Amino acid sequence: MSAAAASPAAARGEVILSARGLTKEFFGFKAVSNVDLDVRSGTIHALIGPNGAGKTTVFNLLTKFFAPTAGTITFDGRDITRTGPAEVARLGLVRSFQISAVFPHLTVLDNVRVALQRPANLATQFWRSNRLLDRLDARAMELIEAVNLADSAHLQAVELSYGRKRALEIATTLALDPPVMLFDEPMAGMGAEDIGRISALIRRIGEGRTILMVEHNLSVVADLCDEVTVLARGEILSQGSYATVSADPRVKEAYLGSEHE
Known part of the structure; x- marks a missing residue:
């Protein structure tokens, strides 16, 4: 592993990617509303929530494929709110997509x-x-x-x-x-064997890197992730470890309950 990956400027456990008041409107509809998010260096962090919760919109905002209507985004101490996606990638914030590219x-x-x-x-x-x-x-x-x-x-x-x-x-x-990798539904469309293989791969490459992932498979999230942020209707519903958010009654009602009915 190279120095760039092993030694990002933010020490392990310090916030390397953050958003404050992140908001995105589409023709008057608020897809994301006033989201505050902290991703800590050296962790695997998941964004989860029901369909339409705003997960991919947040992802696109953080990686600058969308410009926010309001709010700020900071990467490794640098304000990237108005920075373009190519420059953000060169800074070390690199994403994958739902469709294999x-x-x-x-x-x-x-x-x-x-x-x-x-x-x-x-x-x-x-x-x-x-x-x-x-x-x-x-x-x-x-x-x-x-x-x-x-x-x-x-x-x-x-x-x-x-x-x-x-x-x-x-x-x-x-x-x-990249010191920070963002995966948009890396397990989408996979069978159990492939899910196990890619989960193990993400765990391995996460050593010395920071990973933020949107994921629907809750077993994967429970197994891999240090921190979980739950979105519902474009707002943060709960944050913490998987054990913490899965015990939150609001989360059970909005998301987890529908997965285990």
Whole structure:
């Protein structure tokens, strides 16, 4: 693990990503209202809630795909409220999406090599020879091995199962060496075997990193997450450990109860 991932400016347990009064309106409808959120360095933090609770909107606000109507966002002590998504990613706040975003007809190795070109300052140097790009192979294989895809390095991404495509996406995200990773429903559409595999992977890569994830699978949240924020109707309903929020009667009524009826 590189110095960037192992030593983010915020020490473990200190707030590295925060929002205050975060609000987003769409044509007069408040999708998110006055959200205060603190994500601490070195933790795995989940955003949960029923459909329509505002989880993905908060995610899009934090990663700057949406501009907030009101409120502020701070990353590692820096106000990023008006910063664009590309610059936020360069600062080390990198996200994945619900739909796997890999190049289907490139091999696993080539997908990771493409992702490595930006931190290696080769992203726009398309005229460079393959020989120069070959120097990325060793690091690419390290990342591929880290997500348990070494046996598939020379397969095209389209040949992978859904869960292994998600593992490849995590490898391409890791290529940017971010201290903070945001996963939007990483277990969506997976069977039990893939869920177990990706959960173990997230736990492993979370060592020395900070992870914020939107997730519907409560068993995954209970098993993985240090901190949980529950949203309902665009507002924070409860925050704390999984044990704390799962015991909150408001949470049971709004979310957990419907999962266990």
